[in-house]
Amino acid sequence: MLEIEFGQYTNPGKVRDHNEDYMGCVLPDSYSTDAPDRRQSHGWLFALADGVGGHQMGELASETAVESVLAGFRKAPANEAYAGLLARLVQQANSDVIETAASSGNHASGMATTLVLCALRHDRAVIAHIGDSRCYQIRGGHIAQQTRDHTLVNDQVRMGLLSRNEAEEANTRHILSRSLGKDFFVSADITTTMLLPGDVLLLCSDGVHNSLPEEEMVSLAAMGTAQEAAMAMVNRAIELDGSDNASMQLIRIKDVERIGMYRGRPYKLR
Secondary structure (H helix, E strand, C coil): CCEEEEEEEEECCCCCCCCCEEEEEECHHHCCCCHHHHHHHCCEEEEEEEEECCCCHHHHHHHHHHHHHHHHHHCCCCCCCHHHHHHHHHHHHHHHHHHHHHHCCHHHCCCEECEEEEEEECCEEEEEEECCCEEEEEECCEEEECCCCCEHHHHHHHCCCCCHHHHHHCCCCCCECCCECCCCCCCCEEEEEECCCCCEEEEECHHHHCCCCHHHHHHHHCCCCHHHHHHHHHHHHHHHCCCCCEEEEEEEEEECCCEEEECCEEEECC
16 A cells, blocks of 8 residues: 655745745545545645735635645545546636635736645556646656746747756746636646655745755755655755745655556556
8 A cells, every 4th residue: 555754844935024835735544534445545635836926915826726626636536537636626726716816806916826736546646737836756866857847938948949058047937837827727737657665756836946956855855754854955945045935745655556557447466
C-alpha cells in the first residue's frame, strides 16, 4: 500500500506584509471510519496556489482555489480516474474564483491565482497545474521539473522568439499567460509520473523556485523529517532573496503498491 511522509511550510518573505500563497491537502487518514479503503479508492491530494491581485485579493483567490479543489476531491466518487477528476476540479476552482471576485466588488477585478495539484494513489502521481507554481520529482539525487511555467516569456522561448538567457533577463518574466480567475474556461496541463520508494515530490511557489537552485533543493530535501526539510527549503529561499512569499509542500514516498490497468481499472501486481 502507498505510504508517504509529508511536510509543508510557508513564509511571507522579507518585503510583503501579507501572504498570498495558500496550501492544503486531503489525507485518507482524515476519514476516521474508512481510512484504509480511501487510501486505495481516493488516495491523497496536495494543492498549492499563489494569488495575484491588488488590495490583498491575491490571498482570497488562492484560498478560494485551494479550498474548492479540496472540497471537490473529498466528494469525488471512489476510483475516479485522476486525469479527468483533476481537470474537473481545476475548472470548478476557476469558476469559484471568478464568482468570488464578482461578489467582492470592483477592487477584486484583477484577482487571479496559480494552482498546482498532485494526487497520489497506488504507484503513481498525477499532476495538474495552471500558472508558474511548480512540481518537481527527485529520484536518486536527480531533480526533474514536472510542470511547465505558464508565463509569457516561457511561451516565447517555446516558440523560438526568445533564448533562455533572454527570458531570464526579461522584465516580463513574471507575467502569467494562464491563471485561474481570468477566463471562464481554463485548461490545466496534466501529467502522470510513476513512483518508486525513495522518490520525493516538491510543490512550490515561485518565491522558492526563483530563488533556490535545484542542486540545493536536492540536498535540503533529504535532511531531517519532511516537515524540517520543507521549512529548511523555504527559509533558505527567503535567505537568498525574500522579495516574495515562499511556500513548499514536500512529499516523501516511503512505499508503493504496484498495479496494472485493465480496461481502465487497476489491479494489483504480485
